[in-house]
Amino acid sequence: MDNDIAERTKKEIDMMEIVFKVLTIxxxxxxxxxxxxxxxxxxxxxxxxxxxxxxxxxAFEAVVISWSYIDAGIKADFFEVPKNLKKYFTS
Incomplete structure (x- = not known):
């Protein structure tokens, strides 16, 4: 189970690394x-x-909270992400 958590956490952090590189305010x-x-x-x-x-x-909690701020920012029209990344957000 610990290995699953570690892998999922790394995957989420890698995805957010991409998001932060392409996000525009x-x-x-x-x-x-x-x-x-x-x-x-x-x-x-x-x-x-x-x-x-x-x-x-x-680590997983923190990356999910980070994602939540980006998601809320997209919904509030504060941020823009490329079309191919929009599927990762609820907005």
Whole structure:
């Protein structure tokens, strides 16, 4: 089971690595958009920190929270991701 959690966590972190490389911040309510981005980015950094410590549960939690901020930001029209990545989000 631990191996499954580790693999899933790495997979999610790899996907979010791609998202952060291609995500664009729109001008709509720029400061709030930047706040959302900062929170997502900080949680993503935390996920990689926990992954390095082999704390897979906390790493997974942090990457999911990061994803949630990006997802909410897309829904609020703060962020844009390429069409091929939109299927990973609820917006």
């Amino acid at each position: 729109k001008d709509k309510d720029k400061q709030l958009a930047l706040d959302f981005f900062d929170m997502a980015s900080n949680y993503f950094k935390d996920s990689k920190f926990f992954l390095d410590k082999q704390d897979y549960i906390r």
